[in-house]
Amino acid sequence: MFRSRNRALVEAKKTNSDYRCEVCGMMFKEVYGKSGNGYIIAHHKNPIDNIEKTATTTLDDIALVCANWHAIFHTQKSSLEFRQITQ
Ligand SMILES: [Zn+2]
Structure with a gap:
């Protein structure tokens, strides 16, 4: 559900990362070896239902x-925020 502008941001983020x-x-x-090369999931730290912020x-x-952490964030998104985990 990314808008096109966010898609470009995600690509920029990935390009500048080590995946x-x-x-x-x-x-x-x-x-996973070669199969996993260049694969990572972009997660929005801010709740996706906050339209003003995602804009x-x-x-x-x-x-x-x-994928594991992405799943966790989305199954517990009402009570779990990225900053709580990474602090
Ligand atoms: Zn992880």
């Missing part, structure tokens, strides 16, 4: 995380 999960440090390439998304609003 390592910002929460647990997992890198798909290390675990002005910056690189700092996006976290690159593994």
